[in-house]
Amino acid sequence: MTDASPTAAAQAFVVVERTYKAPAEELWALWTTKAGFESWWGPQGFRVEVHTWDARAGGELTYDMIADSPEMVAAMKNMGQPVSQATHGRFGEFRPHARLSLIHVIDFIPGADPYENTIEVDFFPASEATRMVVTIQPHRDPHWTRMSIEGFNGQIKKLDQRFSQG
C-alpha cells in the first residue's frame, strides 16, 4: 500500500473532560510546572523524572518515565519493555490558563518510524470550578497501545479500589 499515510489516527480523537473545583491557574500549574507535572503525569505505577522543562510555546521537555512499583517493574520486564523510558517533546500552543498543547515525539517503538503525538488541553472557567477538556490523538502504533492497555489495566483497577474506599 504505497499511498498509506499515517494520518488516520489524526482523524480519530479521544476526548476526556473533567470539572475540578479549582481555578484554572491551579490546573494550568499541574501541566506547566515541573513539580506539578511530576505529581501526576503518567500511568499508575510509574513516576516521571523531568530533565528539561521549558514551559513556553515551542519549549522543549524531556523526562524519564520510570516504572516504580514492583508490579509494574515486573510487568514491563515480562513484556520485554525497559523499566525507564526516555521521552521527549515540546510545548505547542501555550496560552496561560486557556489552552495548551503537548507534543511528544514517539521514537522509541522498535520497528516503527518516529511520529508525533499531540495532546490538547482547554480550560474553561465556570463559576468556582474549571472544566478541563483533553483531546488526545491515540498512539497509532497498535502494539504500543495494546501494551499500554495490558500493562495499565491492572493498575487502573487498583486506583478504582482506592477511590471507592475513599
Add this chain to the structure above:
Amino acid sequence: MHMTTFEALSDPTRRRIVAALREGERPVGDVVRLAGIHQSGVSRHLRILDEAGFVSVRPDGQRRLYALRPEPFRELEAWLEQYRQLWEARLDRFGAALDQKRADKTPAPEEPEP
C-alpha cells in the same frame, strides 16, 4: 486492531467511499458518483477496503455490489474506548494531585489548647 485498519482509512478518497456506502449496498458506478471520485482508482481503493475488512462485495449479474461491514468499525470503537479509559484513569491522578496540592496549601487547623 491491525495497522491496516488505520491505513485503510488514512486515505481521504477511501473515507469518501466509506461515507458513500453508509447509505447501503452500491455498485461501483454509484460509489464513483456519490463519492465524487475518479473512476480510475476506484477499484484499487475498493480492493484495499475489502482487504482491510471494511467492505464486502457480491456479484449481482454483471455488476459487483459493495457494502460496508461493521466489524472494523466496532474494533475501532472498542480500541478508542480502551484508550479513553486510560485517560480517565490519568485524570483521576490529576484530580488526586490537585487535591493534594490544595490540601498542602491549606493551613492545618490549630489544635485547641488543652
